[in-house]
Amino acid sequence: MMNKNSSNQRLPRAKGIDMGTYYTPKECARKVKHLVLPQMNRKIVEEFITILGMRATFEEHNVPIPNKVVMYGPPGTGKTLTAFYMAQMLELPLILVRLDAVIHSHLGETGSNIRKIFEYAKATPCVLFLDEFDAIARTRESNDEVKEMARAVNTLLQCLDDFGDSSIFVAATNLENELDRAIWRRFDTKMTYSLPDEFSRRQYIELLINGFDGEAGLTEEVCGRLAGCSFADIEQIVLKAKRKAIIEHSPLTREHIVLSYEEYSPSL
Ligand SMILES: Nc1ncnc2c1ncn2[C@@H]1O[C@H](COP(=O)(O)OP(=O)(O)OP(=O)(O)O)[C@@H](O)[C@H]1O
Ligand SMILES: [Mg+2]
Missing domain, CATH: 1.10.8.60 (Helicase, Ruva Protein; domain 3)
Structure with missing residues (x-):
């Protein structure tokens, strides 16, 4: 579907909508010159990476590995940067998905766009990064196009449940209070970002x-x-x-x- 060796490739286009950009681990490394993380987040990230390096041991113990991360907090505090850092450390490509683009397509197709993205990530180990995640995962009540968005949220829930463990799912948002609670529960790793102390x-x-x-x-x-x-x-x-x-x-x-x-x- 996509050539791993070439950089910044577009994900397959759905009806002319760019759904994402592909970054090699090397390109991710270049994006992260220095990342300042408060101790708590640093610890969470380090532990996450350590665990993913011990897959076999976790299988032996029958303990599932974590692979769904949500980061929330104000703009410019390092959420996107952390996603690149994780991809670099895990030596995985990062797929940056622009959710607003996915949604601003014809509403009826939002669900199928989401499915395509997740199918790709299931088949190809990567860090699947959904930025501005609140755009899709808003609480079902708070949206104008209630029915359409409820359907999209349901698709997203299904996709998260079927995600498997070969890829890492990372989502970032400024608006954690607007995230659908059912989606919130799907994440095994949560990180709060704030303005620097x-x-x-x-x-x-x-x-x-x-x-x-x-x-x-x-x-x-x-x-x-x-x-x-x-x-x-x-x-x-x-x-x-x-x-x-x-x-x-x-x-x-x-x-x-x-x-x-x-x-x-x-x-x-
Ligand atoms: N914790 C950090 N350590 C080092 N640099 C940072 C940090 N946070 C932000 N920066 C700088 O600010 C830029 C923007 O950060 P980033 O894109 O990660 O913010 P964000 O939290 O994702 O914001 P938004 O919510 O607007 O998407 C980075 O490219 C980097 O130069
Ligand atoms: Mg960001």
């Missing part, structure tokens, strides 16, 4: 400005100034500030950060 923020800022000529005490300054920002916000602001420093042939200063912060104006 001071410790993670410092760690991330150090990674970002490491090796770049900067004012003394800059990390502390930036760390205080960017409190409340997501990782993605911090990255953008620091990059902006570095650009300013470069065009001025100057070391990175507090002023560069302040200006960049104001220009970027993250929605806080």
Whole structure:
């Protein structure tokens, strides 16, 4: 169905809808330069990967391996990045499915699109990553096209139950409260993401400005100034500030950060 060796291939098209993008493990590795995870999530991810490396032992003990992960939390906190990291560590290709594309097709075909994607993942070991998962798994009550979406959710439930254990299913959402409870229960691994605390923020800022000529005490300054920002916000602001420093042939200063912060104006 799909050639494993070539990258960024499209999944089979359904009625002209792109359902996903294919990334080799190497491409996944390139996406994840550094991932800062709070200790709890790091532990969950590491344990998950360890378990998948011990399949035979788990079979001996008759304990099923986990392979359905849901990640939820605010934008820019590392959910998508974690999916790439997992694929890299598991040496599996990642299939990134754009659920809004699946759904914005003719509604009647949503179910069959979902089925096709899961059939592919059942037949070919991969990390099947459904981003913006809430788009499909909204509680049945809260949707306008109630009947259609209820059908799609039912299809999804069936697909999750029949998924087998050769692939990994990963879903990410900003809106965990809108997820259908029955779908929620299907996941064996749940991870909460939040805005970085001071410790993670410092760690991330150090990674970002490491090796770049900067004012003394800059990390502390930036760390205080960017409190409340997501990782993605911090990255953008620091990059902006570095650009300013470069065009001025100057070391990175507090002023560069302040200006960049104001220009970027993250929605806080
Ligand atoms: N925990 C993190 N560690 C390192 N970098 C991060 C982290 N979170 C976010 N970033 C940076 O922000 C970018 C966006 O992060 P990512 O796509 O993983 O966010 P997300 O949680 O999936 O957000 P959304 O809910 O909007 O999809 C990453 O490519 C990375 O550069
Ligand atoms: Mg994301």
